[in-house]
Amino acid sequence: MSQYQSVVCELILEESFGELVKEVGSYLLRNGGQKLKDLVKGLKKKKSDVIKSLIVLIQHSLVSCISHKSATIYRMMTSNILCRGMFPQYAVTGRELSGEIGEAIIEDFILNGHSCMSEVITRVVLKLSDTNQDIKELKLAEDVKNHFVNLVDMRLLQRVALAPSKELGMTTPSHSLSPQDKYVIPVELGASDIVAACSARKRGRASPDEGELPPSKKSKSDEQGKDPLPPDATVLWYIDFQQFQCHYRDQAIVAGVNNRIDPIAAGVMKCLLSLSTQDVDPNSYPIVGPEIFLLRLKDTLPQYLSLTDTDLEQYLTVLTEDGFIEKVGEASSGSYHINFKKCSEILCQSQLELVVRERFNDKHLRLFRLLCLKKRLEQKQISDMALIPNKKAKEILYSLLAENFITLQEVPRSNDYAPSRTFHLFSIELNTTTRIVLQRCYKALGNLMTCRKEEGSKNKRLLEKYKLWLRQQEAFQNEEEPIEIEEALTPTEREMTENVMKKIAKLEASELQLMESLLTFEEYLKFVS
Amino acid sequence: MAVKMEVKMEREDEQLSHSDPLELEDRILELCTANEKGITEQTIITDQPSINVETRKKALQRLLSVGKIEVYKQGSSLIYRLKTNVGTSSTKGFELEEKVVYQIIEGSGTKGIWTRDIRTSSNLTDLQINKCLKTLESKKLVKKVKTVPPSKKKIYMLFDLEPDESLTGGAWYSDQEFETEFVDVLNVKCQQYLQKKARNACSEHSAPLLQRRASSATVSEVCEYIKKLNISRVDLTHRNLESILNTLVFDGKALMTHELGPDGTAIKVYRATKLYTNGGQHLVPGFSRTPCGICPVIDQCTPDGAISPLNCTYMKDWLRF
Numbered sequence: 001m002s003q004y005q006s007v008v009c010e011l012i013l014e015e016s017f018g019e020l021v022k023e024v025g026s027y028l029l030r031n032g033g034q035k036l037k038d039l040v041k042g043l044k045k046k047k048s049d050v051i052k053s054l055i056v057l058i059q060h061s062l063v064s065c066i067s068h069k070s071a072t073i074y075r076m077m078t079s080n081i082l083c084r085g086m087f088p089q090y091a092v093t094g095r096e097l098s099g100e101i102g103e104a105i106i107e108d109f110i111l112n113g114h115s116c117m118s119e120v121i122t123r124v125v126l127k128l129s130d131t132n133q134d135i136k137e138l139k140l141a142e143d144v145k146n147h148f149v150n151l152v153d154m155r156l157l158q159r160v161a162l163a164p165s166k167e168l169g170m171t172t173p174s175h176s177l178s179p180q181d182k183y184v185i186p187v188e189l190g191a192s193d194i195v196a197a198c199s200a201r202k203r204g205r206a207s208p209d210e211g212e213l214p215p216s217k218k219s220k221s222d223e224q225g226k227d228p229l230p231p232d233a234t235v236l237w238y239i240d241f242q243q244f245q246c247h248y249r250d251q252a253i254v255a256g257v258n259n260r261i262d263p264i265a266a267g268v269m270k271c272l273l274s275l276s277t278q279d280v281d282p283n284s285y286p287i288v289g290p291e292i293f294l295l296r297l298k299d300t301l302p303q304y305l306s307l308t309d310t311d312l313e314q315y316l317t318v319l320t321e322d323g324f325i326e327k328v329g330e331a332s333s334g335s336y337h338i339n340f341k342k343c344s345e346i347l348c349q350s351q352l353e354l355v356v357r358e359r360f361n362d363k364h365l366r367l368f369r370l371l372c373l374k375k376r377l378e379q380k381q382i383s384d385m386a387l388i389p390n391k392k393a394k395e396i397l398y399s400l401l402a403e404n405f406i407t408l409q410e411v412p413r414s415n416d417y418a419p420s421r422t423f424h425l426f427s428i429e430l431n432t433t434t435r436i437v438l439q440r441c442y443k444a445l446g447n448l449m450t451c452r453k454e455e456g457s458k459n460k461r462l463l464e465k466y467k468l469w470l471r472q473q474e475a476f477q478n479e480e481e482p483i484e485i486e487e488a489l490t491p492t493e494r495e496m497t498e499n500v501m502k503k504i505a506k507l508e509a510s511e512l513q514l515m516e517s518l519l520t521f522e523e524y525l526k527f528v529s
Numbered sequence: 530m531a532v533k534m535e536v537k538m539e540r541e542d543e544q545l546s547h548s549d550p551l552e553l554e555d556r557i558l559e560l561c562t563a564n565e566k567g568i569t570e571q572t573i574i575t576d577q578p579s580i581n582v583e584t585r586k587k588a589l590q591r592l593l594s595v596g597k598i599e600v601y602k603q604g605s606s607l608i609y610r611l612k613t614n615v616g617t618s619s620t621k622g623f624e625l626e627e628k629v630v631y632q633i634i635e636g637s638g639t640k641g642i643w644t645r646d647i648r649t650s651s652n653l654t655d656l657q658i659n660k661c662l663k664t665l666e667s668k669k670l671v672k673k674v675k676t677v678p679p680s681k682k683k684i685y686m687l688f689d690l691e692p693d694e695s696l697t698g699g700a701w702y703s704d705q706e707f708e709t710e711f712v713d714v715l716n717v718k719c720q721q722y723l724q725k726k727a728r729n730a731c732s733e734h735s736a737p738l739l740q741r742r743a744s745s746a747t748v749s750e751v752c753e754y755i756k757k758l759n760i761s762r763v764d765l766t767h768r769n770l771e772s773i774l775n776t777l778v779f780d781g782k783a784l785m786t787h788e789l790g791p792d793g794t795a796i797k798v799y800r801a802t803k804l805y806t807n808g809g810q811h812l813v814p815g816f817s818r819t820p821c822g823i824c825p826v827i828d829q830c831t832p833d834g835a836i837s838p839l840n841c842t843y844m845k846d847w848l849r850f
């Protein structure tokens with residue numbers, strides 16, 4: 001865990017859960033796994049506060065609990081925190097794959113952490129029927145349930161294995177479930193049960209004191225209160241981060257094929273990917289996928305591609321030429337597998353190249369790629385091959401060297417290291433360069449988040465006022481009752497706020513795009529480390 | 530006297546004495562002069578049958594080593610002929626030093642030689658060498674050539690030699706300056722050609738593999754195209770254009786593969802390629818779209834340092850609407 005990664009993690013924790021949780025989280029990040037006792041001592045905080053924070057973190061799959069000689073060690077799951085940074089993207093993906101309801105389900109998990117199925121469905125039904133009064137609740141409940149099952153089928157949601165923890169007074173995730181058990185839906189929930197739960201919830205919400213509570217607390221108070229526990233209360237579900245990341249990786253591969261070859265090739269690749277990732281644990285990183293027979297592929301190819309047999313074979317040859325897939329055997333008209341390592345290397349290298357081009361210019365890119373292709377070269381060779389005059393080539397090489405995109409090796413011909421008798425070899429280690437750029441990505445991400453936080457807090461009052469003003473405007477337009485606009489917003493104030501909001505939106509969007517770059521690099525490094 | 534005369538007459542009429550290699554040398558030279566195309570060893574044997582192999586070999590060797598004749602191979606036989614270049618004749622009347630310097634320069638051929646190397650091989654002082662060089666230059670026997678960077682030395686070679694490409698830099702240099710623009714123009718033109726070929730291939734074939742094969746161009750094809758464009762003052766060789774095409778490969782704009790030529794040997798072909806990441810708006814990676822992605826001081830930037838995201842001007846400009 002690098003320093004820059006920790007900064008990003010802390011910012012993500014603070015943004016999602018506030019100051020206290022962030023402090024607990026960052027202590028764990030900096031000091032590694034801890035026992036509760038040591039954690040309380042180290043943080044100099046009230047034990048109950050620490051426990052509260054831990055519970056939040058555990059509920060969101062950000063801390064793991066491992067029993068170790070009668071004590072439990074709490075450890076941050078850093079990669080999950082970083083995934084959390086991509087949550088807005090997760091919601092978008094939920095919508096792409098499973099519509100508005102899918103999006104709502106994912107958002108609900110993001111907000112509430114581990115939850116049982118009935119709770120999620122109830123909350124989603126409530127949310128959607130709030131905005132859309134006409135939908136029949138019964139039908140909606142059925143729909144939401146189907147979408148939930150659908151998401152489980154896509155492996156985007158999975159069960160969390162639980163074990164009681166005395167220390168925290170709750171059940172905590174324990175060992176991981178076997179692959180078969182991960183996706184088993186325990187009880188048949190009737191839609192009418194859910195509707196009943198919803199109306200109970202609505203009644204509860206109508207009472208004034210509970211209305212403002214955040215949903216997570218609400219559900220807890222419900223459990224303690226009059227509502228009986230739902231029948232599936234002991235089976236908790238959560239988002240499978242890895243599956244989402246795999247989904248993005250697959251998307252990136254398909255996009256790469258699309259750009260490099262054409263949309264039909266991308267269609268073929270997509271089909272190959274879906275055949276390769278079925279029933280494969282997203283946590284394992286096989287270098288190559290399972291063997292796929294041509295006949296099976298033909299059966300699964302979507303109709304719209306309408307490929308003749310020869311065309312399909314040509315596409316497979318082209319994909320093989322480019323290194324995305326490999327031919328494995330000739331039996332039953334041929335079989336192929338995806339080379340995941342190669343795919344991720346291709347994508348990673350092409351990202352790095354663009355990073356170099358954007359940071360410097362085309363000639364830098366030329367030398368960078370030349371070194372990628374030829375591995376090790378002397379300056380003179382480089383300038384000859386790249387047709388760049390010596391002096392310029394030297395300038396370029398040293399600027400690349402200064403930012404660690406390439407490395408320089410001295411190979412003395414005599415042992416006095418005399419410069420005139422020493423070879424200076426430039427080279428690129430793709431994984432070293434990737435690591436360095438990855439760290440810069442984290443740094444950039446931290447910087448953007450810091451700026452966004454700063455913009456938000458600097459203009460907090462203004463933003464709040466603006467929100468209030470918007471609400472009043474809305475009410476005014478609905479002509480419910482004429483509202484006194486208490487504090488009118490001056491045009492300059494309005495302009496300023498809109499400006500701030502634009503900035504924040506731009507920062508947010510850039511953070512997400514940045515995370516895409518991050519993912520490409522991380523994906524490649526998984527294979528080389 | 531009479532006796533002497535007799536002897537001489539006899540020699541001229543008949544044969545050379547067996548023991549005088551010097552005279553044999555003269556005779557060989559005479560023979561060579563008479564036969565401009567050169568002579569074989571057999572010619573000498575027929576002319577002087579009584580000379581033993583040893584003496585003949587020695588004479589030939591000496592003549593070769595002092596540079597009066599040269600030898601080359603024709604079919605399976607060796608041909609000797611007079612060395613015709615300025616070499617031997619023009620050093621006549623030279624001072625000894627001049628002769629030495631001239632010969633050293635001559636020996637260096639089209640690669641030329643640097644004054645310092647002349648000094649080490651001649652053991653003359655700088656002063657002497659400079660004087661010799663001046664005279665030789667004024668007689669238009671040798672010339673000074675400036676080489677291209679990085680060595681940028683002044684070197685000498687015989688006046689009527691074409692300097693080697695390694696000195697002039699070849700087609701990409703004029704007046705020892707690298708013509709970056711020229712190279713860039715060629716790079717763009719080649720790329721355009723490959724792209725056009727790829728476009729045509731796309732419209733003509735639907736099968737992807739055929740498309741690929743049809744978009745590939747050989748170096749000669751590209752050569753022809755560039756010739757027709759008439760943009761180059763110098764004659765560009767096959768090799769020149771191959772280097773240009775290679776820069777396209779390094780730029781990531783083209784790919785080199787091998788194809789089976791008509792005679793069954795593998796030939797290099799080039800075709801335009803597309804980037805993996807040029808689809809839609811994602812031309813540039815997310816990282817590079819942030820100011821930090823292209824920031825020259827990112828390694829010095831810390832949240833609480835002198836350079837920090839909160840006081841960063843790049844960031845401020847980027848966030849200005």
Ligand code: SF4
Pocket residue numbers: 447820821822824825826827830831836837838839841842843844
């Ligand atoms: S915040 Fe500014 S100074 Fe720091 S890395 Fe980004 S662009 Fe550079």
